[in-house]
Amino acid sequence: IRVACLGSAVSCSSNLEQLCIGQCSALKDEELRDMSRRLSGTLKSLSLHQCLRVKRPQLQYERLHTLDLTGCFSISDLPKFSCPSLQCLNLSFCFQLSSEVIQSVVNALAPTTLQELILVKCASLDVLTIPSPAPHLRLLNVSLCNNLSELYVQDSPSLTKLETMSCGSLKRLHLTSVPSLEELNLSVLTSLQELRIGHAIQLQRLSLAGCHQLRKSGLWLDTDDDILEEVDVCGTPSDVADYFPLRAMAAGTLLLKQGRVTISGAY
Numbered sequence: 001i002r003v004a005c006l007g008s009a010v011s012c013s014s015n016l017e018q019l020c021i022g023q024c025s026a027l028k029d030e031e032l033r034d035m036s037r038r039l040s041g042t043l044k045s046l047s048l049h050q051c052l053r054v055k056r057p058q059l060q061y062e063r064l065h066t067l068d069l070t071g072c073f074s075i076s077d078l079p080k081f082s083c084p085s086l087q088c089l090n091l092s093f094c095f096q097l098s099s100e101v102i103q104s105v106v107n108a109l110a111p112t113t114l115q116e117l118i119l120v121k122c123a124s125l126d127v128l129t130i131p132s133p134a135p136h137l138r139l140l141n142v143s144l145c146n147n148l149s150e151l152y153v154q155d156s157p158s159l160t161k162l163e164t165m166s167c168g169s170l171k172r173l174h175l176t177s178v179p180s181l182e183e184l185n186l187s188v189l190t191s192l193q194e195l196r197i198g199h200a201i202q203l204q205r206l207s208l209a210g211c212h213q214l215r216k217s218g219l220w221l222d223t224d225d226d227i228l229e230e231v232d233v234c235g236t237p238s239d240v241a242d243y244f245p246l247r248a249m250a251a252g253t254l255l256l257k258q259g260r261v262t263i264s265g266a267y
Contacts, residue, residue, distance in 0.1 A: 015042055022049040032057045048072055059083060065113075069094055081105055087113050087136075092120035099125050110134040115158075120144050126169075130154055132176065142167060149191075153178065164189060175200065186211060187232070194218040207232040208240060216243045 016039055021027060027048075036058060043061050048054060050071035057075065059067065060082040067083060068090040069075060076096040086109055091097060102125055106117065115136045119125060121144040130137065132154035141163040142148055150172045153159065159178050164170060164186060171191050175181070177199040184203065186192065188210035195214065197203070200223045208214060209232045216239040233241045 017042060018045040019043060020045075020047040020049075021051060022047070024048075024051050025053060027051045028053050029055060029057050032059070036060050061085075077101055078105060081108070083109075085113055088116040088118075089114065090116075090118040091122060092118055093122075095121070095123040097122060097124060099127050103128065107131055110137060112136075115139070117141070121146075123147060126150075128152070130156060133157070134159075139163075152176070178203075195220070197221045197223065200224075201227065203228055205230045208236050209233065210235040211240075212236060214240055216240055219243045 019039075032054065040060055041062050044063050045066040046059075046061070046064060047066075047068040049068070050073075052072070052074055054072050055074045056077045056079055058080045059078060060080060063085050064083045065085055065087040067086055067088070070090055071093045073093065073095050075094050076098075078097075078101055081104075089105070089109065091102065102119065102122065106114070106128070110131050111133060113136060114134065116139040117137065118139070118141045119128075120141055122142075123146065125142070125145050126147045127150045128142065128148065129152040130140065134154065134156045136158055137156050138158050139161045140153065140159065142151065143163045143165040145167050147169055148167050149169050151164070151170060152174045153162070154176045156175075157177065157179055160180050160182065162175075162181070162184060164173075167189060169191050170189050172194045173186070173192065174196040175198060176196075178197065179199050179201050181200055182202050183205045184197075185207045186195070187207045190210065190212060192211045192214050195218060197220070200221065203223045204227055206228070212235055214236055216237075219240065221243075231244055
């Protein structure tokens with residue numbers, strides 16, 4: 001679609017609620033700014049996929065609840081960002097977005113409406129804090145953020161899913177209060193040295209497999225031992241297994257109060 005045609009279509013659609021634009025190499029910040037002015041009070045869902053000439057879009061939408069900027073590789077800033085109703089934000093593969101820009105957006109959204117935050121392969125992200133409180137946040141995905149070294153998730157009572165796949169630089173992970181989290185897979189976080197999980201009263205399954213730099217001294221978990229059923233500590237130092245409340249040890253298997261954990265390969 002030509003940008004001129006897009007502008008005409010938008011100007012004739014004052015009640016437009018959903019807009020998806022993909023692989024539009026002609027789309028620039030100026031067109032998005034004009035579109036924001038026209039649709040600020042109506043648009044609810046906006047997807048811009050691989051729009052490679054978009055660099056510093058001004059996104060100001062009063063009613064927008066879904067924003068997907070996946071693959072907009074050139075975006076380096078989100079100036080004057082204002083989407084007070086936003087529930088789902090996807091910045092995946094926005095390689096040039098700095099930690100400071102992402103943090104600023106998260107700070108504005110997390111305490112109010114944000115439910116899903118997807119930051120897959122945000123290459124410039126090195127530290128992220130989910131501020132307290134984040135009452136509605138259900139999903140946080142930072143997979144493939146290779147430079148992310150510290151992740152702090154503060155009071156997030158609704159969080160049910162945290163994705164950290166291939167975060168090879170992650171050294172410090174703090175989850176201050178996550179009472180709805182039932183499963184946490186931290187497998188092969190090879191740089192992880194410090195793990196703090198608070199008020200995880202529904203946590204049933206925890207995988208630390210392959211976290212070979214993690215030590216017992218770096219662990220602190222506030223969980224319900226009667227709820228915790230399965231912990232995978234394969235490939236971790238032997239003192240990590242010692243941290244958990246054990247009922248017995250036999251044949252390479254640790255028995256917790258409920259369920260059991262295979263620890264073959266621990267050293």
